Amino acid sequence: MAGKLLAGIGVAALVVFGVGGLVALGVVRERVTLVVQDSSVSAQRGPAPVELLAEDVAAVRADLAALGAALGPQLEELHASLDGAATQRGAAHSATIDRLNSAVVALSARVDSLAAASALREARTLAALEELRATSSALAQNAATGPGAATEIAAAPALPSTESSAAAGSDSSAPVAAPAVEAAPGPVAEAAPAQLDPTPPPEAAAPAPRKFLSFTLPSKSFSFAGRQRLAIVPSLSRVGFDAKSTLHDFSGVTQKVEGELEVDLAQPALAPAGSVLVDARSLDTGMADRDAAMREHLDTQRHAQLRFTWTELRDAQVDLAQQRLSAVAVGRLSIKGVEREVAMPVQVSVDSSQRVGIEGELKLRLRDFGVEPPSQLGMIRVENEVRVWISLRARSLGAAKAVARDAK
Amino acid sequence: MRSELLAVLLALSAGSCIAPSVVSSSGRSVSASAPNDWRPAAPADLAGLFESVAVEGSDAQALARVLYHFTLDADVDAAGGVYTGAALVIGDGAPQFQTLGGVWRVLAGRLELDGVDAAGVQVAGEWLRLESESGAIVLRKAALL
Numbered sequence: 001m002a003g004k005l006l007a008g009i010g011v012a013a014l015v016v017f018g019v020g021g022l023v024a025l026g027v028v029r030e031r032v033t034l035v036v037q038d039s040s041v042s043a044q045r046g047p048a049p050v051e052l053l054a055e056d057v058a059a060v061r062a063d064l065a066a067l068g069a070a071l072g073p074q075l076e077e078l079h080a081s082l083d084g085a086a087t088q089r090g091a092a093h094s095a096t097i098d099r100l101n102s103a104v105v106a107l108s109a110r111v112d113s114l115a116a117a118s119a120l121r122e123a124r125t126l127a128a129l130e131e132l133r134a135t136s137s138a139l140a141q142n143a144a145t146g147p148g149a150a151t152e153i154a155a156a157p158a159l160p161s162t163e164s165s166a167a168a169g170s171d172s173s174a175p176v177a178a179p180a181v182e183a184a185p186g187p188v189a190e191a192a193p194a195q196l197d198p199t200p201p202p203e204a205a206a207p208a209p210r211k212f213l214s215f216t217l218p219s220k221s222f223s224f225a226g227r228q229r230l231a232i233v234p235s236l237s238r239v240g241f242d243a244k245s246t247l248h249d250f251s252g253v254t255q256k257v258e259g260e261l262e263v264d265l266a267q268p269a270l271a272p273a274g275s276v277l278v279d280a281r282s283l284d285t286g287m288a289d290r291d292a293a294m295r296e297h298l299d300t301q302r303h304a305q306l307r308f309t310w311t312e313l314r315d316a317q318v319d320l321a322q323q324r325l326s327a328v329a330v331g332r333l334s335i336k337g338v339e340r341e342v343a344m345p346v347q348v349s350v351d352s353s354q355r356v357g358i359e360g361e362l363k364l365r366l367r368d369f370g371v372e373p374p375s376q377l378g379m380i381r382v383e384n385e386v387r388v389w390i391s392l393r394a395r396s397l398g399a400a401k402a403v404a405r406d407a408k
Numbered sequence: 409m410r411s412e413l414l415a416v417l418l419a420l421s422a423g424s425c426i427a428p429s430v431v432s433s434s435g436r437s438v439s440a441s442a443p444n445d446w447r448p449a450a451p452a453d454l455a456g457l458f459e460s461v462a463v464e465g466s467d468a469q470a471l472a473r474v475l476y477h478f479t480l481d482a483d484v485d486a487a488g489g490v491y492t493g494a495a496l497v498i499g500d501g502a503p504q505f506q507t508l509g510g511v512w513r514v515l516a517g518r519l520e521l522d523g524v525d526a527a528g529v530q531v532a533g534e535w536l537r538l539e540s541e542s543g544a545i546v547l548r549k550a551a552l553l
Contacts, residue, residue: 210467210542212467212468212470212471212540212542212543213474213493213495213521213526213527213538213540213545214493214508214510214521214522214524214526215471215474215493215495215497215506215508216497216506217467217470217471217497217499218470218497218498218499218500221466222466222469235438235461236438237438238436238437238438240431240436242430242431248428248429249428249429249430250428250429250430251429251430251431253431255438285429286429352464352465352466353463353464353465353466353468353469353543354466354469355469357437359436359437361433389433389436391436391437391438393437393438395469395472395498396498397498397503398498398499398500398501399500
């Protein structure tokens, strides 16, 4: 039964496949056209795709060859330069490493010497203390036995201290080798232990404090470069103006000037700051009546000070070797309470006493600052334009806080 | 009114006769006024209180103010006596006073402080000039009280 069923299914399948094949043949026949042609005809139509492909490949090969020929020397050159740069960098790095190594070695030696010196001092202090203790004990023992102890006290060693040297030197009844320095902090206090220590430690090799008329001066001297504070020395400074009038020209001058500036003279563009204050009441033109009129016009009762606030040094030209600087000082000038931005060309130099000199002048119009030029009956008139000048001497007060390079 | 106008006209006409009183650009800087008739000092010239008016030189620039008081005392030294000195020293930090004390003497125009040659010393009236290789100080006699 099953065999018959399978045979039936097989016959049916054959019939279905046969019919399907015929239908497919019918469909395909309408869409497919077979053309049989001679090979010479096809040759006339153009090159075969394979040949085109071969030509393209040949062209690409030629391009690659040309590219290779062109790139070769350049790559070699690049390789050579990279090699050179790498060699230089390597040498620089080696030098830097050598320097760092040397610095580390020097630092280690310094640390060692400091430690040794410290240990030596500690040992000496302990020994002195021990000896003092022994002397004290002996004194206590001898106290009951009577006089004689005083001599032993005098022989007792002195501990290293600044007080002992000051006390020794303050005895003015007899000449002493070195002057007594009383309550002198800073460099003097540092110098005292070195005088007591017969074998100064290596750190004593630092610049020794200078002496001038027996005063101990800081070892650090003036430096043109580096941001520093400059204080105006009034006794060596003058500020004034030159004015023209229909009668005759005159100047007004004062030495009552003060102020402090902060600047790196070697890099003046780095955020200079500070101000110059002038006592307007002290301006002297040499004629009392004219001075009185000037003060009235400047309203010095209400605005006693002229102020220049320095904000920028422009177009600076620095001569480090000569310690000179020329630039345009830009800032805000306040006269009679009216503030205007002004630009004053200045020359900066350092004198033999290491004071910083600042010279400059600018022209300004009085009316810009609300000052009416003095006039007598409209006929004797002071011109509106006056020339203001400064001649300042400033003393360095030491280093100022550093300012970022891009600060303005 | 007429007289005032006349005065103004007279002043105007005289204007050309009045010399201008403008400070020349080369005369703007301040130079310390000091005598020029210096002579070597004798011990008696130093007795009293002296206060600095000018400090010059590379070393002296660190001194803002200097005061000396010299006392003649023949018991201490025939050519000197005792002294005390104070200086306002400017370093990197805040200015600090230093004080000195000891004996002084003047020999052949040289000032010795505590047995050490300190400076050449000259006088001119009430002025005193102490000068060493690295600086000089001009002092003026001051009232003690």
